[in-house]
Amino acid sequence: MKDVAARAGVGLKTVSRVVNEEPGVTPETSARVQAAIDALGFRRNDSARLLRTRRTASVGLVLEDVADPFYAALSRAVEDVARAHGALLFTGSSAEDPRREQELVLAFCARRVDGLVVVPAGDDHRYLLPEIAAGVATVFVDRPAGRLDADVVLTDNAGGTRLGVEHLIAHGHRRIGFIGDQPGIHTAGERLRGYRAAMEAAGLPVRPEWYAMGPTTPERVRAALDAMLSGPEPVTALLAGNNRVTVTAVRVLWNRPDPVALVGFDDFELADVLDPPVTVVAQDAPGLGRAAAQQLFRRLDGIAPEEPSRVELPVRLIARGSGEIPPPR
Amino acid sequence: MKDVAARAGVGLKTVSRVVNEEPGVTPETSARVQAAIDALGFRRNDSARLLRTRRTASVGLVLEDVADPFYAALSRAVEDVARAHGALLFTGSSAEDPRREQELVLAFCARRVDGLVVVPAGDDHRYLLPEIAAGVATVFVDRPAGRLDADVVLTDNAGGTRLGVEHLIAHGHRRIGFIGDQPGIHTAGERLRGYRAAMEAAGLPVRPEWYAMGPTTPERVRAALDAMLSGPEPVTALLAGNNRVTVTAVRVLWNRPDPVALVGFDDFELADVLDPPVTVVAQDAPGLGRAAAQQLFRRLDGIAPEEPSRVELPVRLIARGSGEIPPPR
DNA sequence: CTAGAGATGGACAACGTTGTCAGGAACAGG
DNA sequence: CCTGTTCCTGACAACGTTGTCCATCTCTAG
Structure with missing residues (x-):
């Protein structure tokens, strides 16, 4: 210059x-x-410019894994909103590791991003207090922050599983299984809660072998399925707590003589090409990202109320076939 | 301080x-x-620090769409390499729009990123010359830059379709169709070239209605398929030029009485759960990202030879069933 | 002709760091 | 006690911008 x-x-x-x-x-x-x-x-040189003006026109996005289709869609939505506000996007994957999340978040803060959109990994985010106090707008998405009161945008997870269970009950099922992720993950806990609530509301019992929570590796899912299908009171329908479970369930149920109804949580490409097509409770990944980013910019523009907001996005049940299989007899 | x-x-x-x-x-x-x-x-304040040290420890990644599984995987690989080198990642989607790509690239350059990894959208990237001259290391990935000699990491696209066609020929097919993306897109052109080369090498003719290039919307793919299946010399096998084509082809072929062999370009989740499971020519998306990012940091560390490098990553044929269907009679 | 207003341009400090360099203290050796 | 060496420490400029403020110039009106 x-x-x-x-x-x-x-x-x-x-x-x-x-x-x-x-x-x-x-x-x-x-x-x-x-x-x-x-x-x-x-x-x-925008770096110098931004040093002077104290607005970096950039936001940081920390999520579990950009390569996961759900987060990829969410990420794209955040990017679009950021672009509309003239901001660039730093992206980082925490790989579900709280330490890595913190590293990323603090690195973004050291770069003085204007704001953060975070899919929290750990259960304690108090490390963010000084940053928030220093003026970094922060919105959590998909899961709430731990021990921290901040803006959050969620899927109605409990409502989603409730919807799924009700759908199965409406099709005549009374013994319904559920396989979910590790209970430490908020969404997994909520989904389990919705499952229990729906069963209870319908006056149905839940036997201990009917539900399993833990890492959703194919082996574990297989084992859990075997357990709930082979007991004295085998389930006639399964609610899969996430995508990975759904996929493994499809593979296992595929090879069984007697049909088992299946409802998956979270939609996926080609769900309608499988045989039978898979009924799912669909989340709105772009909607989550959009809502979170919009809330972020509302904060940055100072047009958001002081107290933290909490938004729950509704889910949608997409009936395709697998969830409408009636129980045997 | x-x-x-x-x-x-x-x-x-x-x-x-x-x-x-x-x-x-x-x-x-x-x-x-x-x-x-x-x-x-x-x-x-890292921004200030970096202003002083003239190294921003950040790289920009511009691709077509983070929400696309292929690019999402590529993106994650770039991120991992960047993290290993202590750099943060700016991400942006060009949506296949050259103007948007340029905007993003120049915005990143204005932020003085150390380097760029770009999936080029347009066909003229000379606008980058001043930036490269100014020291911004740049590596192109998935497609070469237009009118610009720079590092590039590609999939062996022509080799991939050749492999696919040879596989179909080995299973007895002689009338093989190909549906690809718009010829302006480099990968699409290369794949068409490989298809033609393999047919010619086998001494097989290629009738005009056997191949179609253009936007790969479901409608267009459907129409192209109809054309090549209903003529006087209908194809007995199809090589799908990308994921979207494969998915539509599965939907269409699904409902036909006489089986048509199918090989898809680019692998996708659940390909093995479909009926029949889909044979594909698999690209190595993480490999592309990793190779590109590594080349970028080699340049940044000054341990890369002066002249631009060009790497072509091999593809892998994964036989699952749909590509091994023999021709009728 | 002059005062005042409005338009135009530039000097300088500041943003929050780091690189350079020189000053001062402590210590060892003669 | 002096000198030289080593180790710590801090003053200052610089990175490339923008905000503030003042100087100058050109009009217009009285």
Whole structure:
């Protein structure tokens, strides 16, 4: 910029004015400066600019894994909102590791991002208190923060499993199984809660081998399925607590002679091409990302109420076939 | 930092030394500074730091759409390599729009990212010349840059379709169709080239209605399929040029009485759960991202040869059933 | 002709760091 | 006691911008 000023024979500030299209520069001066800019291939250094203005026009997004289709969709929605507000996006995957999440978040904060959208991994986010106090707007998404009162955008997880169970009950099932993720994960706990609530509300018992919570590796899911299908009171329908469970369940149920009804939590591509097509409780991943990012920018623009907001997005049941299989006999 | 220095009763530079763990500070001084840092909740401002050191420890990633599983996987691989090198990642989706790509790239450059990994959208990337001259390391991935000689990491697209066609020929097919994306997209052109080459090498003709290039919307794919299946010499096998084509093809072929062999380009989740399971030519998305990011950091570390490198990653044919269907009779 | 207003331009400090360099204390050797 | 060496420490400039403020110039009106 110094060089441009020298070449155009004007002051530093005048160049700044031209670059920022501020008023108060005659067309001739402006043209001379433009020429110098082009000749020297000058590009404003936004880092320096942002150091001065104290707004970085960037937000950080921390989620579990960008490669996961659900988070990928969420991520894209956040990006679109950020772009609409002229902000760039830092992205990082925590891999469900609280330490890594904290590293990423603090690295973003050290870069002085204007705000953060976080899919929390751990259960204690008090480490963020100083940052929030320092003015970093923070919105949690998909799961609430631990020990911290902050904006959060969630899926109605309990309502989702309730919906799924009710759907199965409506199709005649009374022995319904549930396989969910590790209970430490908030969404998993909520989904289990919804399952229990729906069963209880219908006056149905829940036998201990009918539900299993834990890492959703294929082996474990297989084992849990075997257990609930082989006992004295085998389930006639399964509610799969997440995508990975659904996929494994499809693989296992595929090879069984007697059909078992299946409702999956979270939609996935090709669910309608399988045989039978898979009925799911669909979350709105882009909706989550959009809502979170919008809340973030509301905060940044100072047009959000002081107290933290909590939004729960509704789910949608998509009946495709697998959830409408009646119980045997 | 000024405040910390004042509170600890030391100079600015001493605080800087403590924060950066530089040698030459007595333990007592260091402890006093640490205490002040903790008391004030000080965090170094990396933006300022980077302005001074002229290394931003961040790289920009521009791709077509983070929500696409292929790019999501690629993105994650780039992120992992960046993290290993202590760099943060800016991400942006071009949505296949050259103007948007340029906007993103230039925004990243204005932030003075150390380097760029780009899935190019347009066909002219000379706008990057000044940036590259200014020292921004740039690696293109998935497609080469237009009118610009730069590092690039590609899938062996032509080899991939050749492999697919050869596989179908080996299973007795002689009338093989191909549906690909818009010919302007480099990967699409290469895949078409491989298809033609393999047919020619086998001494097989290619009738005009046997291949179609264009936007891969379900309607267009359906129409193309109809055309190649209903003519006087209908194809007995299809090579699908990308994921979207494969999915639509599965839906269409699903409902036909006479089986048509199918090989898809690019693997996808649940390909093995479909009936029949889908044979694919699998690309290595994480491999692309990893190779590109590694090349980027080799450049940044100055341990890459001057001239641009070009890497083509091999594909893998995964036979699952749909590609082994023999031709009728 | 002059005062005042409005337009235009530039000098300078500041943003929060780090690199350079020089000053001062402590210590050892003569 | 002096000198040289080593180790710590801090003052200062610099990175590339923008905000503030003041100087100058050109009008217009009285």
